[in-house]
Amino acid sequence: MTAQPKNQATDSHHAPQFKHPDEMAWEMGRFRNATKFLFHPTTDDPTTPNAGFLRYEPGAGFPFHKHDFAQIWYIIEGEFQMGERKYGPGTVVYMADPHFENEMRTETGGTVLFVQYPGPTTGGRPIYDGRMNLKVAPPAEEIDLEH
Numbered sequence: 623m624t625a626q627p628k629n630q631a632t633d634s635h636h637a638p639q640f641k642h643p644d645e646m647a648w649e650m651g652r653f654r655n656a657t658k659f660l661f662h663p664t665t666d667d668p669t670t671p672n673a674g675f676l677r678y679e680p681g682a683g684f685p686f687h688k689h690d691f692a693q694i695w696y697i698i699e700g701e702f703q704m705g706e707r708k709y710g711p712g713t714v715v716y717m718a719d720p721h722f723e724n725e726m727r728t729e730t731g732g733t734v735l736f737v738q739y740p741g742p743t744t745g746g747r748p749i750y751d752g753r754m755n756l757k758v759a760p761p762a763e764e765i766d767l768e769h
Contacts, residue, residue: 643675651676653684663747671739672748678702678734683727690746692719693738700732719744 641660648656659674678700695715701708705724709715717723719741738748 648677653678653682655679655682668747669740671737673737674735676734676736678728678731680729680731681727682731683725684723686722686725688720688722689717689738689748690720690744691738691741691748692721693717693736693748696735698733698735700728700730702732702734703727703729719746 639661643658643660646658646660648658651657656677656679657674659672661670661673663670663672675698683703694717695713697709697711697713697715699711701710704715704726740747
């Protein structure tokens with residue numbers, strides 16, 4: 623295999639993007655959790671995944687809901703009750719598209735690394751605007767659980 627000249631690779635491929643969570647402040651999420659969205663889709667780059675960290679305080683959680691996009695979680699710390707089981711650090715959760723998420727609760731609090739990306743079969747895209755890094759969490763009755 624012959625190596626391509628450097629200019630051909632840089633002309634046809636994207637360079638990696640680097641971000642460190644310590645360079646960002648925690649912000650409010652829609653389920654009264656704290657978020658650090660390192661990457662998210664924009665008008666200029668709509669295929670960028672939502673990727674970052676979710677931090678839940680003890681007693682926090684979310685109700686049953688569903689999405690058309692796909693996502694992966696990695697539990698960094700804490701214990702999370704999802705459905706009938708509890709999961710702790712080191713657990714990787716894969717959610718194909720479309721998927722549902724059972725009610726989640728955490729007694730310990732904890733942090734999750736997540737990546738949400740367009741559904742390979744549905745084409746459903748992760749939603750960013752108006753859902754994360756909010757100034758005030760919305761009242762529970764105003765949270766759209768279908769997306």
